[in-house]
Structures are given as structure tokens and as C-alpha cells.
Amino acid sequence: MCLIVAPSDLLVCLCCQMRFLLLFSRQGKLRLQKWFTPMSDREKKKIIRDMTTMVLARQPRSCNFLHWKDLKIIYKRYASLYFCLAIESQENELLALEVIHRYVELLDKYFGNVCELDIIFNFEKAYFILDEFLMGGEIQETSKQVVNRCIESSDMLQETMEEYMSKPAF
Amino acid sequence: MPAPIRLRELIRTIRTARTQAEEREMIQKECAAIRSSFREEDNTYRCRNVAKLLYMHMLGYPAHFGQLECLKLIASQKFTDKRIGYLGAMLLLDERQDVHLLMTNCIKNDLNHSTQYVQGLALCTLGCMGSSEMCRDLAGEVEKLLKTSNSYLRKKAALCAVHVIRKVPELMEMFLPATKNLLSEKNHGVLHTSVVLLTEMCERSPDMLAHFRKLVPQLVRILKNLIMSGYSPEHDVSGISDPFLQVRILRLLRILGKSDDDSSEAMNDILAQVATNTETSKNVGNAILYETVLTIMDIKSESGLRVLAINILGRFLLNNDKNIRYVALTSLLKTVQTDHNAVQRHRSTIVDCLKDLDVSIKRRAMELSFALVNGNNIRGMMKELLYFLDSCDPEFKADCASGVFLAAEKYGTDSLTSLHVTAVLSCVLAGSYVRDDSVPNLIQLITNSVEMHAYTVQRLYKALLDDISQQPLVQVASWCIGEYGDLLVSGQCEEEEPIQDEVLDVLEGLLVSNLSTPVTRGYALTAIMKLSTRFSSVNRIKKVVSIYGSSIDVELQQRAVEYNALFKKYDHMRANPNPNIAVITIHASNSTEAEMTDFVFQAAVPKTFQLQLLSPSSNVVPALNQGTVTQVIRVLNPQKQQLRMRIKLTYTHKGSPVQDLAEVNNFPPQSWQ
Numbered sequence: 061m062c063l064i065v066a067p068s069d070l071l072v073c074l075c076c077q078m079r080f081l082l083l084f085s086r087q088g089k090l091r092l093q094k095w096f097t098p099m100s101d102r103e104k105k106k107i108i109r110d111m112t113t114m115v116l117a118r119q120p121r122s123c124n125f126l127h128w129k130d131l132k133i134i135y136k137r138y139a140s141l142y143f144c145l146a147i148e149s150q151e152n153e154l155l156a157l158e159v160i161h162r163y164v165e166l167l168d169k170y171f172g173n174v175c176e177l178d179i180i181f182n183f184e185k186a187y188f189i190l191d192e193f194l195m196g197g198e199i200q201e202t203s204k205q206v207v208n209r210c211i212e213s214s215d216m217l218q219e220t221m222e223e224y225m226s227k228p229a230f
Numbered sequence: 231m232p233a234p235i236r237l238r239e240l241i242r243t244i245r246t247a248r249t250q251a252e253e254r255e256m257i258q259k260e261c262a263a264i265r266s267s268f269r270e271e272d273n274t275y276r277c278r279n280v281a282k283l284l285y286m287h288m289l290g291y292p293a294h295f296g297q298l299e300c301l302k303l304i305a306s307q308k309f310t311d312k313r314i315g316y317l318g319a320m321l322l323l324d325e326r327q328d329v330h331l332l333m334t335n336c337i338k339n340d341l342n343h344s345t346q347y348v349q350g351l352a353l354c355t356l357g358c359m360g361s362s363e364m365c366r367d368l369a370g371e372v373e374k375l376l377k378t379s380n381s382y383l384r385k386k387a388a389l390c391a392v393h394v395i396r397k398v399p400e401l402m403e404m405f406l407p408a409t410k411n412l413l414s415e416k417n418h419g420v421l422h423t424s425v426v427l428l429t430e431m432c433e434r435s436p437d438m439l440a441h442f443r444k445l446v447p448q449l450v451r452i453l454k455n456l457i458m459s460g461y462s463p464e465h466d467v468s469g470i471s472d473p474f475l476q477v478r479i480l481r482l483l484r485i486l487g488k489s490d491d492d493s494s495e496a497m498n499d500i501l502a503q504v505a506t507n508t509e510t511s512k513n514v515g516n517a518i519l520y521e522t523v524l525t526i527m528d529i530k531s532e533s534g535l536r537v538l539a540i541n542i543l544g545r546f547l548l549n550n551d552k553n554i555r556y557v558a559l560t561s562l563l564k565t566v567q568t569d570h571n572a573v574q575r576h577r578s579t580i581v582d583c584l585k586d587l588d589v590s591i592k593r594r595a596m597e598l599s600f601a602l603v604n605g606n607n608i609r610g611m612m613k614e615l616l617y618f619l620d621s622c623d624p625e626f627k628a629d630c631a632s633g634v635f636l637a638a639e640k641y642g643t644d645s646l647t648s649l650h651v652t653a654v655l656s657c658v659l660a661g662s663y664v665r666d667d668s669v670p671n672l673i674q675l676i677t678n679s680v681e682m683h684a685y686t687v688q689r690l691y692k693a694l695l696d697d698i699s700q701q702p703l704v705q706v707a708s709w710c711i712g713e714y715g716d717l718l719v720s721g722q723c724e725e726e727e728p729i730q731d732e733v734l735d736v737l738e739g740l741l742v743s744n745l746s747t748p749v750t751r752g753y754a755l756t757a758i759m760k761l762s763t764r765f766s767s768v769n770r771i772k773k774v775v776s777i778y779g780s781s782i783d784v785e786l787q788q789r790a791v792e793y794n795a796l797f798k799k800y801d802h803m804r805a806n807p808n809p810n811i812a813v814i815t816i817h818a819s820n821s822t823e824a825e826m827t828d829f830v831f832q833a834a835v836p837k838t839f840q841l842q843l844l845s846p847s848s849n850v851v852p853a854l855n856q857g858t859v860t861q862v863i864r865v866l867n868p869q870k871q872q873l874r875m876r877i878k879l880t881y882t883h884k885g886s887p888v889q890d891l892a893e894v895n896n897f898p899p900q901s902w903q
Contacts (some may be wrong), residue, residue, distance in 0.1 A: 064439075076396065090288055098324045098359065105290075116368035123588050153557055154517035154650045155477050158467065162474075180245075181238050183288065187317055192350075192637060196357045196393045198426050200385060201419040202474045203464045210382070214347045225274065227308055 076197030079146040081190070083179065086140055088112040091179050092186055096197035111144050113144075124176055125153050136160050140176045155165065159199065166193060169208050188214065234267055235260075237281045244289070251366075254336040257291050268299055277303055277311045280318050289322060289492065297322050298327055309348065312340070312416045318352045325361030334364050341371040346382055349375070353383070357390035365394040369401050376408040379416040388412070388423035392430045402431055402438070413448050418465055418472055423451070425478045432485050444487050446493045450500045453479045457507060468512045480504070480521045487529030494530040501526055505538055508806045516546070516554050520561070527565050540572040542564065547579045552588050559583060559594035566601045577602050581611070584618045589625075596626065600633040606643040639671065655689060669705050670819070676710060677898065687714040691728065694736055699745045706755045708740060712757025716764040730765045738774060749855065752785050756815075759793045772797055785857050788847045792860065814897075818859040818879075820851040826881040832860055840866040851881070873897045 076096050083092035090108060099107075115135045116127060120219055126133040128146070134156040135144045143160045147153070164174075166189050171178040179186050192207045201207050219227060235243075239606070240260060249251035259606050260633025264279045272279075300322060323330045324797035333355070339350035353375065356368060372394060375387035397403045405427070412424035414896040420505075431438040456471045456479075465472035469475065485499075487494040504522045509515040519542055526539040543565075546558030557726050559580070566573045583595035596618065603611045615637070618629045690707035697706055711718060711733060719727050740746050740754040755778060775797065778790035820826050829849045835841050846861040865873060879890040 076392075081563055090290075093288065093321075096358070098326060100326075116470055119589075122550075122586070123556045123590050125553065125556055125590055125815075128592075152477060152517060152521050154513055154520050155474070156552065158473060158514055158517055162467075181241055181573070182620055183285065184314065184317060188313065189424065191317075191354050191358075195354055195386065195389045198389055198392065199422060199474050200389055202422050202472050205464050206419060210347070210350075214309075217345065218313065219310050224308060224310060 077148060077151055078156075078194065078197040080193075081146075081163075082108060082144040083109055083114075083143070083186075084108075084112050084142050084144075085176060086116070086142070088116060091141060091176065092183060092190075094187070094190060094194075111146075112142075115142055115144055123146070124157060132156075134160065138164050141179065159194075162204070163190065163193060165204060166207055169204065170211060185211075234263060234275050234282075237278060237285065240282050241285060245286075253289075257286050257289070261286065261291070265295060268295070272308075274641070277306075277308075277314050281314050284314075284318055284321055293322055296776045297327075301329070301332050301336070304333060304340075309345070311555045312348060312351055316355045320355055320358055323359070325359060325364075325419050330361060331363060332360070333366050338368055338371060341368065341375065346380060350386055351385055353386040353390045357393045360390075360397065361391060365397045366401070369398070369404060371395050373404055373408055376405065380419045381415070384415075385417070385419040385423040388420065390425045392423075392427050395430055395434065399434060402434060404666055405431070406438075406441075413452065415444060416769075418475055422472075422475045422478055425449075425475070425482050429478070429482045429485060432482070439485070443490060443493050446483065446486055446496045449479050449483055449486075450497055453483075453500055453504070457504060467511055467514045470514055470518065473514045473518055476504075476518050477521045480518070480525050484525040484528050487525070487531075489530070491530050495530070497525075498531060498535060501531070502535060502538065505535075505542060510545075512802070513551065513553070514547075516551075516557075520546075520557055523561060527561075527568075536569060537572055540569055540576075544576040544579065547576060547583065552586075552591060555583065555586070555603065556588070556591050556594060559591065559598055561818055563594065563598050563601065568599065570602075573598075574602060577607065581614050584614065589623070592622070593626065595634070597632060599638060603637045603641060605641050608637065612637065635672075639675075640897045655686060669702050672702075672706050674711050676706070677713075678896075680898075683710075683714045684717040686710055687718045688727075690716055691736070693735070694740075698740060698743055701747055701750050704740060704746065704750050708737065708750070708753040708757040710758035711737065712753075715757075715761045719765070730761075730767050731770075734761070734765070734767060734774075735771060737761075741774075741778070748783050749784055751783065752789060752858065755786060755793070759789075759796075762797075789860065792847065792862070794861075810866055810870070812865045812867060812873065812897075814863045814865060816861050816863065818851050818861075819855050819857075821855050822883070823853050825853045826851040826883050829859055829879070829881040831859075832878045832880075833863060834878075835865065836871070836874060838867070838871050839873070842866075 073130070074176055079131045080096060081092070081094040081134065082090065084090050093104070093108065101197075107169050110128065111133065114128065114133070118126075118135075124134055124136050126135065130149055131155055132149055132151065133144060133146050134153055135142055136157060137143075145156055147156050165184060167174045167179070170185065170189055171182070189207065189211055192201060192210050201210075244253060247256055260282065264283060267275055267279050276299055280296055280303060283293045283296040283299075287296075296318065303311040304319060306312060306315065319330070319333060323333075335353045337356055340348050341356075343352070353372070356372070360368070365759050372387050372390045375383050376391055378384055378387070391405050391408075395405070409424070409428060409431070412427070413421065414425065415421050428442055434440055453476060456476055459471055461469075462471050465475075467473050470476070483493075483497050487497055501522055503527035504518065505526070506691075508518050510519065523539040523542050526535050531539075540562075543558045543561050546554045547562075549555055550557075559809065562573050562576070562580070576880050578597050580595055583591055584599065586592055587594065592805070597613075599611065599615060603615075612634070615630070615634050619627065619634055622630060676683070679686075687710045690703075690710050692702060694707045694711075696739055715733060718733060719730055737754050737758050741751055741758075755775070758771055758774055762768050765771070775790050775793045778786050779794050781787045781790060808857070816831060818829065818831065827850050829846070829851050830845070831846065833841060833843065841863040844862040844864070846859050848859050851857070851859050867873060875894045877892050877894060879888075879892075881888055
């Protein structure tokens with residue numbers, strides 16, 4: 061995203077609130093990657109490397125915030141998974157922690173006592189849930205129930221095997 | 231042909247691989263199968279295959295051959311296909327590839343689909359990765375959906391509009407009519423995304439900002455309802471109703487209230503209310519308080535409210551939660567310029583944070599501490615900061631040393647000189663953490679604190695014995711040894727003093743070391759030369775100097791040649807130096823980016839003195855401290871009066887002539903007594 065120099069009394073940085081969200085295991089294996097701004101594959105790989113290195117190196121009782129380039133990195137560990145969210149430097153870190161927590165709650169509600177294996181074997185569902193919660197780097201829905209209801213309804217819309225086979229594609 | 235294996239089956243299989251090589255083999259095998267399946271245009275299993283491809287992509291393997299397949303899935307009638315297809319598009323495609331434009335038509339159709347979840351998929355994809363061209367093509371559809379009564383679609387359309395505006399700012403105007411009654415919505419999702427949309431528009435256009443100021447009362451009302459309303463199970467987070475929406479509204483209020491008295495006044499009460507009523511036991515409450523503080527500080531709030539805000543930050547500093555302490559320090563750093571006195575009241579708590587175990591907190595506390603140093607607290611603060619410099623992690627030493635040096639420079643007074651010099655020495659000894667251009671300032675400081683010369687030269691000499699890689703340190707040390715070498719070997723120091731030859735060994739070592747920059751070599755050579763009047767091993771020094779008379783380094787050569795000349799022409803003065811003649815060498819350096827040419831130094835002295843200016847080494851002073859011009863002045867002072875000099879510098883800089891006049895009155899007493 062480009063930086064537009066606007067008249068003096070306006071804010072200068074016009075990028076979206078969240079830049080990327082990564083989920084990775086304690087061994088640094090990636091479980092989910094959501095990018096809110098366009099980036100080349102090379103850049104993404106580098107960021108993933110940098111994030112996993114930085115976050116995994118943190119002492120256990122450190123604060124959950126890091127600085128990386130011009131971004132704030134908010135990370136939190138839930139069981140065996142690290143959630144790593146990058147936000148713009150003028151954004152509210154404490155709220156970002158709540159965003160991460162909310163996503164974990166949504167996953168928990170959907171999978172029932174979610175664990176890393178659920179995310180591994182059902183990664184597409186993890187994305188679907190994320191896409192009902194956030195969009196374009198902003199929060200889309202603030203109600204847990206609404207998000208869950210939407211996912212469940214969408215799941216119902218998915219064809220059963222017979223329906224799938226019998227329905228024409230185009 | 232057997233059916234391709236299911237996604238979960240593949241995942242299970244890959245996870246059994248014991249080595250990277252084994253995994254790669256499995257992946258390659260599966261990719262080959264998937265590729266041939268794609269070639270056969272198999273509609274039934276395309277979805278399953280793309281899903282598998284997405285899994286392998288997450289593991290880091292290339293999956294670009296699936297891009298077109300994603301497009302085919304998006305175009306399918308089956309919801310299962312669309313879901314995976316759109317996900318695949320978001321993961322594998324990006325706006326920089328032309329291929330993505332093929333999606334435009336599908337998205338357009340799906341935006342008008344009869345099923346809202348399909349419309350939702352299309353909106354989501356467009357809002358996440360739509361390129362400028364796609365946004366231009368589909369903005370009209372988004373605008374239509376922004377006016378729908380379906381809250382599910384309305385909220386998505388709002389965020390999609392935000393994305394469109396970010397990509398194609400000129401399209402912002404077309405969304406204006408649809409914003410008309412966005413805030414009358416009861417649905418929190420729509421409210422939240424609407425506030426985001428309004429915020430985006432206000433941030434981009436002063437006209438929009440002015441236009442939306444009238445929404446302040448409505449925003450205040452919504453916020454008030456959120457705070458006052460009872461428990462709402464749908465939006466409750468630890469007893470607080472929809473904190474995400476509260477924070478977003480506070481952010482928009484900040485933008486609307488900034489630089490506007492009326493708006494700021496209209497939101498004054500609600501801000502005070504949020505600041506005093508929000509539950510602080512959990513992170514969520516503190517997140518809201520934090521945003522409130524940021525808003526209060528940014529708008530034209532009355533002073534009582536500002537003090538309230540800073541006190542909230544002060545309380546944050548005492549919170550057990552590290553995150554909150556960290557956030558407090560960050561915010562205080564932002565407000566320390568504008569509300570300096572209010573922040574000063576929390577100085578002792580801030581200084582305590584220097585001892586925090588958390589690295590991020592320590593850094594913030596350090597930055598804030600430097601910002602709080604002033605003439606009144608310099609003594610106490612310097613003590614704390616020097617202690618910190620001594621004991622902090624290497625990653626901090628650089629910035630801490632710089633900060634200590636700057637603080638000492640700015641607020642150090644005569645009565646604090648030894649404190650000052652200790653501070654400075656600590657910086658220098660902390661390594662290369664002092665900027666190159668501080669070297670002359672450091673030397674000046676050391677010169678001025680006469681009683682510390684012996685101590686200083688001894689410590690610096692010791693440091694050189696350990697490490698000669700840090701150039702600023704080496705330069706300052708060389709200069710001091712050259713100037714105070716007599717104190718170094720004279721037994722004035724507590725520790726075992728080196729002998730003359732050892733000192734010369736060290737300086738000569740600097741001359742030949744690969745680690746020394748040309749500037750450093752210049753310092754070393756000059757120091758050796760100066761020792762010829764302080765040490766007795768003059769012959770050794772003469773030899774060294776004459777060797778460098780043929781150095782490849784022009785700077786060094788010039789110096790050596792001049793010094794050689796001193797040996798030849800003025801050696802007779804060495805044995806019986808005329809006590810009435812002071813020999814002064816000036817070094818002129820230039821830290822700007824352009825060189826100074828036609829450099830001429832002129833000096834005038836009082837009537838009782840006589841002046842002789844020898845020719846300068848050059849009349850070009852290179853840029854960026856890459857070299858110096860030296861010139862020797864001999865001053866005859868038979869009446870032993872205090873030396874004063876008026877100097878005039880003329881040179882050409884960036885094409886224009888420059889003239890600088892100054893008076894020099896602080897020659898050290900040794901030069902004329």
C-alpha cells in the first residue's frame with residue numbers, strides 16, 4: 061500500500077489496520093497464513109521466517125508485543141500454537157490481543173475444544189471462520205454467535221457427496 | 231482411474247514422513263497425480279485436488295499450476311466448489327498477476343447471486359485482494375449492496391467499499407450517498423464496518439471530514455448506549471459490551487475532534503465517562519481505556535481531561551500486566567513533548583521500569599527516561615542511566631550511550647564536569663556506540679576537565695589494549711595519549727603505568743592495523759608526533775614519522791611530511807624550546823555532504839603577540855569527515871599574556887562563498903604560561 065502525503069491535519073498513513081496473521085507451531089511449522097496486503101511469495105517467505113524466529117526466541121514471561129520494521133507484532137501462545145498478528149504502528153495493541161483471543165474462541169466454539177490437530181486437518185475451515193470475522197485487515201463482525209451461525213449455515217449449503225456428484229458443474 | 235485420495239488422507243500420509251526428503255517425495259508424487267487430473271479437466275475431483283494443493287502450498291511447495299483451477303471452481307455452480315475456489319484464489323493469486331482479472335466476471339455474477347453466502351464469498355474475495363481494475367469494474371455492485379437491508383451483506387459491502395477506496399481513491403465520492411443512514415443500524419456488525427468506512431473516508435478527504443463532523447452527537451449516543459446498556463450476551467466480553475465497536479468509535483471521534491473545538495467539546499463528557507467507568511481488571515477494559523487516552527490526547531480536550539488521561543497512563547505503569555506497562559510507556563513517550571510536566575510526575579515509576587525484566591519495556595523506559603532529563607533532574611537521572619548503561623544488554627548499549635552523551639552535553643554544567651566526563655567515558659568505553667561526529671566534541675569535553683586528564687588517559691589506554699576495532703574510541707584514545715602521554719607514563723595513575731616504548735608500540739600498532747580507518751591513522755600519527763615533546767624516545771618517533779612520509783594514504787603522507795619538516799627545521803627548538811613560543815596546530819574537518827574548497831584560515835592576535843602561519847596541508851576540506859586540513863601556527867608571546875585570537879575562515883561550499891568569524895578565548899593555560 062502506498063503512503064499518501066495528505067494536507068497537514070490529516071493522518072498520513074493510509075494502510076489497513078492489520079497486515080498479516082500467522083499461526084505456527086512450536087517447531088515453526090506454519091498452520092495458517094492470512095495476508096491483508098499484496099506481497100510477493102518471496103516477501104511472504106521471508107516474513108514467515110522472521111516471525112517464527114523472533115517469536116520462538118522470546119522468553120516465556122515477556123510482554124506480547126514486538127517491533128519489526130514499521131509494524132507492531134502481537135503474538136500469543138495458545139497450547140501448542142502461536143498466533144502472530146502484525147498491525148500498523150498507530151494501532152491499539154491491547155485490542156489486537158482481543159482480536160486474537162476472539163479468533164481462538166471462534167475456533168473453539170466451532171471445533172469444540174480446539175487443538176492444533178483440528179487446525180491441521182481442517183485448515184480450510186479455519187480460513188472460512190477467519191473470513192467471517194475479519195476482512196481486508198479490519199474486523200467484520202463483533203458477535204461470536206453471528207459468525208458461528210454463518211459458518212454453520214454455509215456448511216449446510218455444502219453439498220453432500222451424492223448431491224455433489226449429481227449436480228452439474230456449470 | 232481410481233479417485234484421487236481425499237484431503238485428510240493426504241494430510242495423514244504426509245505427516246508420517248520422517249524426513250524432509252521423504253515428505254518431498256510424497257508431495258511430488260501427489261502433485262503429479264493432481265496435474266494429470268487437472269489436464270483431464272475432471273470436474274468431480276477438481277475441488278478435492280485444489281484443496282490438497284492448498285495444503286501442500288502451506289507446507290511451502292509451489293502450487294501455481296493450480297491457479298486456473300481455482301478460477302474454474304469459482305465459476306462452478308456448486309457451493310463446495312466456490313468455497314474452495316475463492317479460498318484458493320485468495321491464497322494462490324494476487325493482483326500482480328494478470329490471471330486474477332479473469333475472476334472479475336465470476337465475482338460480478340456471484341455478487342448478484344440468490345444465495346447470500348455466495349454473495350458473501352464474492353464480497354470477501356473482492357475486499358481482500360481486488361486489484362484496482364477489478365475494483366473499478368465492480369464498485370457499482372458494491373455500492374448497491376451497501377444499501378441493502380440484509381445486514382450480513384451490508385457489513386461486508388462496507389468493508390469491501392473500504393478496500394475499493396484504498397485501491398481507487400477517486401471512487402470515494404460514489405459511496406457517499408449510501409453512508410447516509412449507516413449509523414442508524416442496530417446490527418453491530420454493520421455499525422462496526424460502517425464506522426470503519428466513515429473513518430477511511432474522513433482520513434482521506436478534508437471535505438469528507440468536515441461533512442461527517444455532524445455525526446459526532448450520534449456517535450456519542452451510540453457509545454453511551456454501549457456503556458450504559460445492560461448485559462448483552464451477543465456482544466459481551468468480560469462484562470464490557472462490544473469493546474471492538476467502542477474502540478472503533480473512539481478512533482473515529484479522535485479524527486473528528488482533532489483540530490475542532492466544537493466537536494471536541496461535544497465528546498468531552500463521554501470521554502470522561504468512559505475513562506472513569508471502564509472496568510480495568512481485564513485486558514479488554516484497558517484496551518478501551520488506552521484508546522480513550524489516545525483520543526483525549528489528540529483532540530482539543532480541556533486540561534482536566536488531559537490530566538485524567540496521563541494519570542490513567544500512570545496507573546497503567548503500576549499494573550501487573552506487562553503488556554499494559556509497555557503500552558503506557560509507549561503512550562507517555564508520545565505525550566512527553568506536549569504534556570511534559572504531567573509526565574514528569576511519573577518519573578520515578580518510569581525509571582523503575584529500567585529494571586524491568588522485559589526487554590521491550592526496558593527499551594521504552596530508556597527512551598522515555600532520556601526524554602524526561604532536564605536541568606533539574608540531571609544528577610539523579612544520570613546516575614540511573616549510567617547504571618543502566620553499565621548493566622544493560624548489548625542491544626541497548628548503542629542507543630543508551632548516545633542518549634547519555636546527548637544528555638550530558640545538553641544539561642551538564644561546570645559543577646557537574648566530573649559526572650559529565652565519567653558519563654562520556656562510559657559511552658566511549660561502551661564501544662563504537664558513539665557516533666563518529668561526536669569525536670571532536672568528546673575531545674573538547676575531556677580537554678575542559680583538567681583534573682580528570684590523568685584518569686581519562688589511563689582508562690582509554692587500557693581500553694585500547696583490549697580492543698582497537700571501535701574507531702571513535704580509538705580516535706579519542708589516540709588524541710588523549712598524544713596530549714596527555716606524559717601523565718600516562720609518569721606514575722600519576724593508581725595502576726601500573728606503561729613505559730614509553732609500550733605506549734609507542736600501541737600507537738604504531740594502530741597505524742598498521744587493518745581495523746584502523748584512514749582518519750584513525752591520522753590521529754595515531756599526530757599523537758606519536760606530539761609525544762616527541764613529551765617522551766624521550768625521539769629517535770624512534772622520528773623514524774616512524776619519516777616512514778609515513780611515503781605512505782600511499784595522502785592524508786597520512788602529508789602529515790608525516792609536515793611533521794618531518796618540524797623535526798628538521800625546528801628541531802633546535804626541541805632542546806631549548808623558546809618558552810615564549812606556542813605552537814598550535816589546527817585541524818579543520820567538514821561533516822557536511824559537500825566539500826569546502828578554497829579554504830583559507832586567517833588569524834589575528836592582540837598587539838603584544840606575534841603570529842606566524844605556516845602553509846596549510848591543503849585548501850580543500852573533504853566532505854563527510856573524510857579528511858582534515860592541518861595548519862601550524864606559531865605564536866610569540868613574550869609578555870606571557872593570555873592568548874586570545876580572532877579567526878576568520880573563508881571557503882566555498884556548494885558553489886557559494888562562505889565566511890565565518892569567531893573569537894577563540896579558551897586556549898589551555900599551558901599554551902601561553
